[in-house]
Amino acid sequence: MYDRLKGFRDFYPKEMGSRRQMFDAMEETAARYGFREIETPRLERTQMYVDKSGEEIVDELYAFTDKGGREVTLTPELTPTVARMFVDRQQALSKPVKWVSTRPFWRYEQVQQGRFREFYQTNVDIFGSSEPEADAEILAFAADTLFGLGLTADDFEFRVSHRDILSGLLSAFDADVDTRDAIRAVDKRAKVEEVEYFGLLEDAGLSAAEAQQFDDLITAGDLDAIADFGGEELAAAVDNLRDVLAAADDFGAGDVCTLSLTTARGLDYYTGVVFECFDTTGEVSRAVFGGGRYDDLIEDFGGQPTPAVGVALGDATLQLLLERAEAWPEESLTTDYYVLQVGDTRGTAARVARDLRDRGNVVETDVAGRSFGAQMGYADSINASTVVIVGEQDLANGEVTVKDMASGEQTTAPVDEFPGALDAPTYDDFTE
Amino acid sequence: MYDRLKGFRDFYPKEMGSRRQMFDAMEETAARYGFREIETPRLERTQMYVDKSGEEIVDELYAFTDKGGREVTLTPELTPTVARMFVDRQQALSKPVKWVSTRPFWRYEQVQQGRFREFYQTNVDIFGSSEPEADAEILAFAADTLFGLGLTADDFEFRVSHRDILSGLLSAFDADVDTRDAIRAVDKRAKVEEVEYFGLLEDAGLSAAEAQQFDDLITAGDLDAIADFGGEELAAAVDNLRDVLAAADDFGAGDVCTLSLTTARGLDYYTGVVFECFDTTGEVSRAVFGGGRYDDLIEDFGGQPTPAVGVALGDATLQLLLERAEAWPEESLTTDYYVLQVGDTRGTAARVARDLRDRGNVVETDVAGRSFGAQMGYADSINASTVVIVGEQDLANGEVTVKDMASGEQTTAPVDEFPGALDAPTYDDFTE
Structure with a gap:
């Protein structure tokens, strides 16, 4: 439009x-x-540029008259x-x-x-x-x-x-x-x-x-x-x-x-x-x-x-x-965690997300009321390293699921120890 | 002017x-x-704002006609x-x-x-x-x-x-x-x-x-x-x-x-x-x-x-x-090191400054050919924590002087070990 x-x-x-x-x-x-x-300032008086470079410079400038009658230039x-x-x-x-x-x-x-x-x-x-x-x-x-x-x-x-x-x-x-x-x-x-x-x-x-x-x-x-x-x-x-x-x-x-x-x-x-x-x-x-x-x-x-x-x-x-020189940084998003909610788990998921953010991580969680599959697709689109699945069933056992997005492997972790003493817990922290 | x-x-x-x-x-x-x-972009078509807020909004905008005849607005x-x-x-x-x-x-x-x-x-x-x-x-x-x-x-x-x-x-x-x-x-x-x-x-x-x-x-x-x-x-x-x-x-x-x-x-x-x-x-x-x-x-x-x-x-x-709320951050400069040159010591001073910068420190050194006193005054004006004095006499002994600006105390350090293995050497590192 x-x-x-x-x-x-x-x-x-x-x-x-x-x-x-x-x-x-x-x-x-x-x-x-x-x-x-x-x-x-992004605006200055046009005269400053005219004095320095001559009147002809104005043709190359975003110069205009402001509402107060001042000659100004971006x-x-x-x-x-x-x-x-x-x-x-x-x-x-x-x-x-x-x-x-x-x-x-x-x-x-x-x-x-x-x-x-x-x-x-x-x-x-x-x-x-x-x-x-x-x-x-x-x-x-x-x-x-x-x-x-x-x-x-x-x-x-x-x-x-x-x-x-x-x-x-x-x-x-x-x-x-x-x-x-x-x-x-x-x-x-x-x-x-x-x-x-x-x-x-x-x-x-x-x-x-x-x-x-x-x-x-x-x-x-x-x-x-x-x-x-x-x-x-x-x-x-x-x-x-x-x-x-x-x-x-x-x-x-x-x-x-x-x-x-x-x-x-x-x-x-x-x-x-x-x-x-x-x-x-x-x-x-x-x-x-x-x-x-x-x-x-x-x-x-x-x-x-x-x-x-x-x-x-x-x-x-x-x-x-x-x-x-092939030194232009890769154009991609990076995300440390996506905290995925299944069922009525918003309170715990929010607590996990906040604790992870407090430790300096980039963390997203669901703000759109979406399905497991839609959330997983979104986590993938933002290039999340780890997905923490906070599900009703797991929570009944006092656990969350930790999924490593690179390998696709997942394991469970005690919800009370996530993140616990760890700054950036990953799948590896909860497997032997 | x-x-x-x-x-x-x-x-x-x-x-x-x-x-x-x-x-x-x-x-x-x-x-x-x-x-x-x-x-x-910092410039957009004026129409976008007029459509959204009505023609009268233009009075409050930095709106003008560009060299190509487009109606544009900051x-x-x-x-x-x-x-x-x-x-x-x-x-x-x-x-x-x-x-x-x-x-x-x-x-x-x-x-x-x-x-x-x-x-x-x-x-x-x-x-x-x-x-x-x-x-x-x-x-x-x-x-x-x-x-x-x-x-x-x-x-x-x-x-x-x-x-x-x-x-x-x-x-x-x-x-x-x-x-x-x-x-x-x-x-x-x-x-x-x-x-x-x-x-x-x-x-x-x-x-x-x-x-x-x-x-x-x-x-x-x-x-x-x-x-x-x-x-x-x-x-x-x-x-x-x-x-x-x-x-x-x-x-x-x-x-x-x-x-x-x-x-x-x-x-x-x-x-x-x-x-x-x-x-x-x-x-x-x-x-x-x-x-x-x-x-x-x-x-x-x-x-x-x-x-x-x-x-x-x-x-x-x-x-x-x-x-x-008295939470506005203090308006002051911070500088980790000023590397002060006395006599013909530019090469060594430059090496010390570069090594300190490589370790992530904020470092200034003399670029104006100034006296000891003028350099010390400048180091003070930029709120330097430590001044490293690279003098001809000290260098003859293989040393530099390390001055803590808060206490005013100073000591010497071997030039070859400054910064050496240390990321941010201070006066305390070279005194018992």
Whole structure:
């Protein structure tokens, strides 16, 4: 009767169970690194995005006028919101600030594989450190998350680059090059035809020969040669990139980091190290996720100058990578117990179910007045490990029947000792 | 520079930690009852809400036209969405269907204490059972959630009522009474002046004498007298309410359930048992949350007739109740370890931090190149239990220093045995 909106998704329990495992892995890893959970508004003033990305961004947003006449937008990303929140309490917050959150975002864009209008991200950010260890901690967190999901260093790589190296090189060719446009061209390098890519570099102000030489330098990735090519700032950027890679090595992410100066990231606000995660097999052809340093944003938002670095892991592409690596969690329900009622046994069945739940088990019992067969079919549909049959006949003997659903075997147990001292009694506990 | 929208909230880590404990308690209880997590779109077609509640509802919604010309709304509640999802897969789903989810909703309404434009709810629903055990399981889940949060039966009560008793009584007075309007009047009973309340009942079609008699009956709550007052349907509704209360008793929620026929719930779609949770002290003057049976909605949404019952627990009023009962979790950070670096010890410090994290601990280390004093101050600000000092001097002797932050005492430990075989080594492990 009603249809779901295009680009939006319903997640039913089995699929949601797998997604929950994915989100839990990210959040638990973030927690162990000392990232602290925050929660943020889903609506913000449209002006915040216009100021950051220009008026044309509005075409890609769910922007509208609220009942009070405010121009508002369903948040398309977290970074502006956390910048606003950081500025709001800048004095009171103990630095570095390390925040994490998982939630949906919205963009009005073309729906395709791994790209939706409503998508979920886990965002992790550090505010208040310009040191290479902060960049490296973001890389290490991201790597540990993927390891925690069952991936190995053979499955993925982080292509690490540096915005100041790219802009420093470009400026070394010609101080008047539009570095922002040229970096956008680099970001498109793998996605467009070669002629278009070089055309974009030339539009940004490089000559054809300079564009070729620039491309040769970033493709070769010889950091010594690049450092020699420009002035002190370029050499400092090269040193910073080396320091980040060394720190990432100490932090356990060295194996998955690859120098890749052809990586640029699309967003304008990055200022230092940037990186993108790729499927090493190439089967997932787009970047799985990415992140980097954005040292100017807090000041742009009216705060004291504050360095920042972060990463955002998106649900759809991460799922593609996990599926490719056969690491996507099985989509199934799990249930510890189904307490089956036969006849007028509700009181005892309810007591058994409550005792099992008190011990932390997932327990269902009949709430629909159904037959033995219907209850057994339901127990099977929810993948119950054990069925406890509370029948009038058994109860007259002070017993319940314990059925192991995997083997189909069953035995009886004294009702007063079920669960008794046991946390999770099974068939095996009541047989010799 | 940018301000947050009115009625929207930023949650910083300390407060969020308390909220997370509240949400976890709800979700863990729901999981133990076998409710399965789903995830749902935050935008739906506006028509869905207009059909259900009338055109005037749009004034209270964040409704707008998207870039593709669709009339869409930021979801103000979950029930229409889960009804849509249930209808979409009605044949394939194993009944009863038991779903849970926690997420924000939006209403454009007056901001006041405990009421925001963006608010969070945990919704729990059962589809496919008309039996009293389903209603009782919802009550038991809600009670167990509050018990799990540290409340006792002295702190709250569930005022349980029945829509069919109210409508049956009203119809017994006069078959032409507008039962919907009269039930809305009952819902307003405690919120408006007596004269307004009786006026609303009279507007709905009762005479002044009938309105008084009706109010006397629902206030007295004598179920026998009420059953005698009308026909078979009214008697059946009385029986159903008694059955639900008896099942709730078996399910462990009997102590907190009170018969209260002056409780009606505001939403039109309820059909059977309804209930509201109240603070027994009255300090939280509004209903903390509520729920009930809505047996007609699935059919209204184009599905096969399917009974349904559910409850929605909102974050703001639940927090008010927990605060009143002094059960709101402490708003503080917790950190197991801060690994403090002195001198050029990053490699070892990183190894120690990683080993501690691998064992499941929350561990931070320096990512900002700071002094001993600054690091110690930061460790204090994140409430670290233990600080592990990795200094050049100590390392030369193969040792690290282990400082207990509560007592301020410290000792040394062999670096090779830290953490070694221990999951969570503390000061006490390295002293006699």
